[in-house]
Amino acid sequence: MDVGPSVQDTLALVYRLQTIDSELAHITQELEASRDALRKKEESLEGLVSLMETEKIELLRLARDRRDREDELRTNEHIISENKKKNKELKHSREIQAFLAEMEFRRDEVERLQDEILRIMETQETLDKALKDREKEIAEKRDELETSRTTAREEAAARMDRVRNLEEEKVRLSDQFPDALFQQYSRLQKSHRNGLVVSRIQNGTCEVCRMTLPPRTLTEVKKRQKIVPCLHCQRWLFLEEIPTGG
Numbered sequence: 001m002d003v004g005p006s007v008q009d010t011l012a013l014v015y016r017l018q019t020i021d022s023e024l025a026h027i028t029q030e031l032e033a034s035r036d037a038l039r040k041k042e043e044s045l046e047g048l049v050s051l052m053e054t055e056k057i058e059l060l061r062l063a064r065d066r067r068d069r070e071d072e073l074r075t076n077e078h079i080i081s082e083n084k085k086k087n088k089e090l091k092h093s094r095e096i097q098a099f100l101a102e103m104e105f106r107r108d109e110v111e112r113l114q115d116e117i118l119r120i121m122e123t124q125e126t127l128d129k130a131l132k133d134r135e136k137e138i139a140e141k142r143d144e145l146e147t148s149r150t151t152a153r154e155e156a157a158a159r160m161d162r163v164r165n166l167e168e169e170k171v172r173l174s175d176q177f178p179d180a181l182f183q184q185y186s187r188l189q190k191s192h193r194n195g196l197v198v199s200r201i202q203n204g205t206c207e208v209c210r211m212t213l214p215p216r217t218l219t220e221v222k223k224r225q226k227i228v229p230c231l232h233c234q235r236w237l238f239l240e241e242i243p244t245g246g
Helices: 007-089 093-174 179-191 215-223
Strands: 198-202 236-238
Touching: 007 093, 007 179, 007 198, 007 236
Parallel strands: 198 236
Antiparallel strands: none
């Protein structure tokens, strides 16, 4: 593509424009990653709060179950106490057998209820400790989240300032080369992987695809009279000026 004797100067501008576009894309990715990280922390905190509420509900249920078992225990102990008073009044064997069966049943119930109450108390103790740990963890997560939000706002503000500066530079650069070239660059940017249109030549190779360039291609580029694409990846080849000592 012939664009005049200053083609490599123009490509230098395009390369800078490409660098700006790459940095803008990177900043966008950083902003999205920051938002995702913040959202994950918020979701993690919400999950802990939800878990804590579930644990509180479970503690209330255990307290109700314990009260019910304690009521049953008192009832059975009262029945045992009352039955002992009636024991002396029993005369017939059938009444005595019924009394003994009833007392055995009540004692079994007392033992069962005592075991259940003990298990409930142990579960309550474990869950109560877990709940206190959860509350502490939630408080720490809330503080961490607030710190992260503050940091994210500050970083986002700095990134947006950088975006504004880059976009202003991009506008200035875009005004320095032909519209047709800029339009072609924009089209190729969408079709090329990673949006890279221009590739520097480094040690005789294409910077993007890392393939060695034929001598003829290098010669064409060095003439600086037209845009020469890489034979492998079709990027526009750009040869930077080598500074000379003065």
